[in-house]
Amino acid sequence: MTTDASAEEARPNVVMIIVDDLNDLPLAPDGKPRIKTPNIDRIARRGVTFTNAHCNDPICAPSRASMLFGLYPQTSGLYWFEKWKENGVLNQSVSLNRHLQNHGYSVFGTGKIYHSGQSDGAFDLRGPKPDVGPWPWDGKSNQSHLPHPAMMYLYDTDGDMDYKWEHHFGPLSMVPDWKPDPAAGIPGYKGWRLGGKPFRYNGDDDRDKLSDELCAEWSTEVIARQHDRPFAIFTGLVRTHTPLYAPQEYFDRFPLDSIELPETIEDDLADCATALADRSLYGFRRYDMLVRHQDRQLYKQWLQAYLACVSFVDDQVGKILDAVDASPQRDNTIVVFTSDHGFHMGEKEFLYKQSLWDGATRIPLIIAGVDGMPQGVTCDRPVSWIDLYPTLNELCGLPREPNAASGGFKLEGHSLVPLVMSPEGDWDGPDVAITALPGKDHSQHERHGGTWFPHFSVRSKQYRYSLCSSGEEELYDFDTDPREWKNLAGDPAYAAIKASLKDQLIALRDGPNWKSLDDLHHWTYGAQKGGVASEDGTLTFSGHASSYLATIAKYKNFEWEFDAKSPDAGQMRVSYHARVRDNRVVGTVANVPPAASNLEGIAVPFDPGQWNRYRIRVVDGRCQVWINGRLHSDVVDDSNAGAGVVGLDFPGLAEPTLSLRDVRIRTL
The missing domain is CATH 2.60.120.560 (Exo-inulinase; domain 1)
Incomplete structure (x- = not known):
């Protein structure tokens, strides 16, 4: 594609940082542990923080697909961990990175952008791959996802817990030592592995670099290059995805006695929809597994590990921002910081993503570096990941409908540019943000059963309304109940509000393609x-x-x-x-x-x-x-x-x- 040189120079560069499983901690929400994120705060001081931003499906694969293709899960039918390339809607659609590439941008990517490496290949250059390790190893297994041998006591009371590797946490100094088991043919191994190779660790000051450190450093090198075209770089940082391993220095920043537990109340789940509050679901089981071991302070230790990983990620963000600041393109570079979904830290007795409460749906979303925008301000309008594609289309001067030539679906989000330029102003987006959730859970030993029973929730400025596939409902008033403790769905005083939110949910759920x-x-x-x-x-x-x-x-x-x-x-x-x-x-x-x-x-x-x-x-x-x-x-x-x-x-x-x-x- 040929374009006017002066127009090319005027088009902004884009640095998009996508963190995995990062909840709303950088927004300092009430009722959760406090943490300093000085580098994320640097982005916030330069732009607009959307304090009521939400994912469209609180699970990695469908959430990332919704942002990268600009289509809701209920439109694509991809609610779960299915491969997007096998989806009849998405495989005929143009991704955000390809749309940028098709219209004059050099596009770079590193780390976790698409789920599980399912990239569409539309990158001029790819950097280091994502890896949520390092990993313990038994000396034999081909798989990398092994649990830590020192933490197997977790399953004393929950032996059939799924994905044992996912529940482990600790500093890198907790070097795994897998004992030999001749009867099982396991030779044993002491040390970490990463990317299928030994991970050198002789202390925090003498070790190999973790995946996020490699991705951040590669990103800084790309930003520092001389570019003859506008560039867009997608950097996917895998922490805070579990297992929660990080260098010891980050754990030292959060002494156990300084950590406050998220607030809970007795019988919190009693008035919830049974489909959403089923104690057999993975997130409830993870929470119960930790609190059962009160003598070990495991719940506090898990929170310490999550905070340590957030702080570790923040430092990687700082490296990327330093490169932007040192670049001659500093004043013509848009920075977007976000996460694919939230992650409960024990609120509502839940410890995972995959819920329809704020703990899982609410995400950090900051946009900075737009010419003429206000700085250091917030916007409380409900928005979602579906809005990022049309936003970048407008900011980067791209055609609004990437699928027009193929006769495919129109983008379903709305450009956030009016709110970026005037956070209290008007925009043409809906008054609610919608999130879909598969109605079954992968911890219930069913093969992707959830895809077929989706529940939905909409979040307005003041309320959350959820409609389960069973017909059950939830309604919360955030002005009086910011922790979603009192379900008002059955309260006649809220019948009109519930009816209005239900109408909005159904309109967004069903869409216009009928x-x-x-x-x-x-x-x-x-x-x-x-x-x-x-x-x-x-x-x-x-x-x-x-x-x-x-x-x-x-x-x-x-x-x-x-x-x-x-x-x-x-x-x-x-x-x-x-x-x-x-x-x-x-x-x-x-x-x-x-x-x-x-x-x-x-x-x-x-x-x-x-x-x-x-x-x-x-x-x-x-x-x-x-x-x-x-x-x-x-x-x-x-x-x-x-x-x-x-x-x-x-x-x-x-x-x-x-x-x-x-x-x-x-x-x-």
Whole structure:
């Protein structure tokens, strides 16, 4: 691409620092341990800190995908640790780094940017790879993710805890010493390893460098180069991701007796949605595992390790800022500092990401270095990671819609530039930030089950409203309850506020990419087309002896919503027909008659003879049905996966009657 040289010189450079698992500690929130972050504060003094910024899914892979592609998880369908390259929406979309590269930027990357190294390759140069080690080693195993042999006592009371490596913490001076086990063929090993090689450690002053130190130093070298084009560098720092290992000096900054525990209250979870407060979830189990060992002060020691890692990361940020300050491009370089999601430190008795409370959704987000912007100010408007892509498009003079040429989805965020320039001003973004959460948990020994049961939450200036896939709700008022201790969802005094927030959540959850099926030409009833349409748009089908109603159009992966009413509703089945041959249904993925309760034993509200709302989701041969907001069934039949038609049928009835309204469908 060729551009005018003077225009190229005027375009700002971008330094984006993405920290892994860093919560809102740099914002000094009430109720959490205090920590000094002088280098993050340096960025804040030069720009705008968004104090009400949130991730779009509090898990690494979907969160990073939402920012890098500018699409919500509910649009892409990527809620979990799936590979984005196998996602039918994202693999047809243009990433932020590629968009910069396509329009005249030199793009550099180091550390963790995409999850698990799943880069799209759109970097002019890549620096050191991420590694959350160093790691203990037993002298034999090929895997690097091994637990620390000195901390195996953690599992005395929770032996089946998943991901044992993830719970360990301590200074590098706690050198692992894995004892030989001849019976198991383990030779044993003393020392650390990093990147599959021995990690030299003879003390904090004589050791190899950690991944973040290598990434920060590489970034400083790139920033210091002579650049003939504007550049963008993405630096992904992996701390504070667990295991929480760091040099001893950082632990020394936080004596145990100086650490205050986050505030909790008795029976905090009693009024929470059961789907979100299930004590078998990973975050609750991690918290319980630590507090059970009160004699060891393990909870305080874990907090000390987390604080130490935050301080370690802050020092790496300082190195990058020093390079920006020393660069001749200092006054034309935008710095963005953020994290992929938050991380609970024990609030609500939870110790992890993956919740719909502020501990997991709230992130630091600071933008500095924009010409003419105010400095050292804050903005409390609710924003989210989805807004970064359109923000950089505007700041860097890029086309607004990177997917326009391919006919793909439009970016779903909104540029933050109006708020960057005037934090108290207006912008065209929503009044709430939305976060999705897979409704199952990987600690429950289910293979990615969560993808299919997403919950959602929206955060406004004052409130948080959450809607679970089961229909359960939570509502918190941050003016009176900043720690989310009192669920107001059942309080009649807040009914209007809850209803308004629910409407906003549903609008952001469902998105605009639906098309109406309120058209008789889209339907067949038996071997015939059409039915009767009333003035209000209701479609009524009756008088046919055939047993199914189906769309003419074929779909593969989709969501389908409609209201249905029938005097024969007790015998109606919701189906996804894998294929139709000679006007006959051949193969059915799911047959779902109404039932008294759903898969989880929760009563499904269903009123025979009245309007009931259905939502059907079909992906790769898996069919799920919601009735009136409650998950009713989940059926898998891979044998019939492929494009097919959606439909309803009444087995055994010669002349059923069915009315439909507000019918819509969207492809996934």
